Amino acid sequence: MAAATTVRLVLSSEVRLVDIVHAASEHMAGLAGFGEDDALNLGIAVREAVINAIRHGNRMDASRKVDVLLRARPTSITARVRDQGMGFDASTTPDPTSEANLLQTSGRGILLIRAFVDVVDFKYREGRGMEVTLTKKRNRRTKGAPRSTGAATDNGGIQQ
Amino acid sequence: MKTTVRTVGQISVVDLSGKITIGEGDVVLRDKVHELLEAGHKKILLNLEKVSYMDSAGIGELVACFKRAREKGGTVKLLRPSGKVEDLLQLTKLWEVFEIFAEEQPALASY
Numbered sequence: 001m002a003a004a005t006t007v008r009l010v011l012s013s014e015v016r017l018v019d020i021v022h023a024a025s026e027h028m029a030g031l032a033g034f035g036e037d038d039a040l041n042l043g044i045a046v047r048e049a050v051i052n053a054i055r056h057g058n059r060m061d062a063s064r065k066v067d068v069l070l071r072a073r074p075t076s077i078t079a080r081v082r083d084q085g086m087g088f089d090a091s092t093t094p095d096p097t098s099e100a101n102l103l104q105t106s107g108r109g110i111l112l113i114r115a116f117v118d119v120v121d122f123k124y125r126e127g128r129g130m131e132v133t134l135t136k137k138r139n140r141r142t143k144g145a146p147r148s149t150g151a152a153t154d155n156g157g158i159q160q
Numbered sequence: 161m162k163t164t165v166r167t168v169g170q171i172s173v174v175d176l177s178g179k180i181t182i183g184e185g186d187v188v189l190r191d192k193v194h195e196l197l198e199a200g201h202k203k204i205l206l207n208l209e210k211v212s213y214m215d216s217a218g219i220g221e222l223v224a225c226f227k228r229a230r231e232k233g234g235t236v237k238l239l240r241p242s243g244k245v246e247d248l249l250q251l252t253k254l255w256e257v258f259e260i261f262a263e264e265q266p267a268l269a270s271y
Contacts, residue, residue, distance in 0.1 A: 015183040040213060040244060047215055051182055097253045103227060105220040108252055112216055115251050 005031065009068045013058040013083075015051065021068050022047040025079060032072035034138060041116035042077060042136045046070075048109040049081040049132045057083030057130050076118075076137045087124030161185035161211075163192045171203045171271055172196050173239075173264070177210035180218030189218070193225040193236065202234030203271045207264075209240035214248055226258065235259075239267050 007024055011017045025046040029039035050066055058064035067082040094101055096108045114120055119135040161178035174192060179185050189206075196204055206225075214222070222238075229236045237259040241249055249255045261267035 018182060037244075044213065044215060044244075047181075051216065102253060102257055103223055105224045105227075106216070108216040108219055111252065112248075 003073065005072045007070045009070075011050075011066050011068070012062045013054040013060060013064050013066060014062055015054055018047055018050050018054070021050050024068075025070060028070045028072050029077055029136070032074075032077050032138070034077065034136070038136065038138075042079070042134075045113045045116040045134050045136070046079045046081065048112045049079065049134060052109050052132070053081055053083035053085070053130065056088065057085030059085065076135055078136075079134045080131060081134075082125075082129055082131045084129040087130040088122075090122040161188045163188060165192070165196070167201075168268055170201075171205055171268055172201045173205045173207055173268075175207045175210070179212050180214040180221065182215055182217035185214075186217045186221035189221050189225060193228065197229060197232050197234060202229065202232060204229060204234065204236045205239050205264075205267055206236060207239040208245050209242065211241070211245050213244040219248060219252055219254065223254065223257075235271065237261065237267060237270065239264060 005028070007028060009021055009024060011021070022043045026039045026043040029042045030036075034042065046068070050068065053066045054060060058066065064084040069080045071078045071080075090110060093110055094104075094107060096102070096104060096111050101107065113132075113134060117134040117136040119133075121133040123131045123133070125131055161176060161180060161184060163177075164175045166173040166175065174196075176189070180189055193204060204225075206222075226236045238249075239261050240263075241260060249258070249260070259270065261270070
């Protein structure tokens with residue numbers, strides 16, 4: 001694969017389009033040499049970021065866009081998901097694995113994102129919406145291990 | 161996602177195949193469990209053997225089915241989660257919430 005390969009998808013805020021982004025993410029991971037399980041993990045993480053963007057960022061307003069940029073490099077793959085919403089503080093979201101929240105029917109998306117990629121960066125861009133950048137590195141075990149957030153420095157070379 | 165329902169004694173075994181994800185599988189699961197509960201079938205075993213993965217919406221719908229059944233005096237249990245589905249149940253700690261079985265006979269005998 002070339003030094004960096006990019007794919008950009010811009011979609012209206014419709015949940016029926018989430019599968020397209022998921023499939024593209026898995027395919028990009030395959031092209032970059034990731035194994036099937038890691039590719040699925042990336043697909044699920046990107047899926048969750050896009051669902052959050054549609055539901056919570058753009059509040060299901062189909063006229064608002066979700067902008068997804070996938071960039072595969074020899075050692076990692078990065079997904080940047082931008083919405084046109086008001087943003088949120090990821091550090092204040094409740095822990096869905098605490099006993100009090102186990103029977104909640106929502107609120108697990110960020111848990112899945114953190115578990116299935118290596119680096120997650122949440123950033124609100126004033127007046128331009130929320131931006132979530134996910135980076136998954138090759139040959140690293142990520143399954144089932146919640147990740148720290150908000151301190152990412154490796155964003156896979158995606159322009160800010 | 162596709163579902164087929166087998167009735168074994170008083171237990172409804174729902175064989176699921178595909179993925180339980182937002183806008184599709186989660187709706188199918190919700191409708192099927194609702195239909196069973198409304199028809200008075202309160203002992204429900206969801207066979208996840210052929211479910212490839214779930215997203216947060218699908219996981220949320222599993223929890224919703226569990227709660228809905230309990231409110232109606234019923235029970236939802238899980239059979240043969242494997243691969244990514246097992247990972248997700250462990251990660252979310254729902255492994256501790258649901259009764260989960262690797263084999264069908266012990267699952268049926270548990271009701």
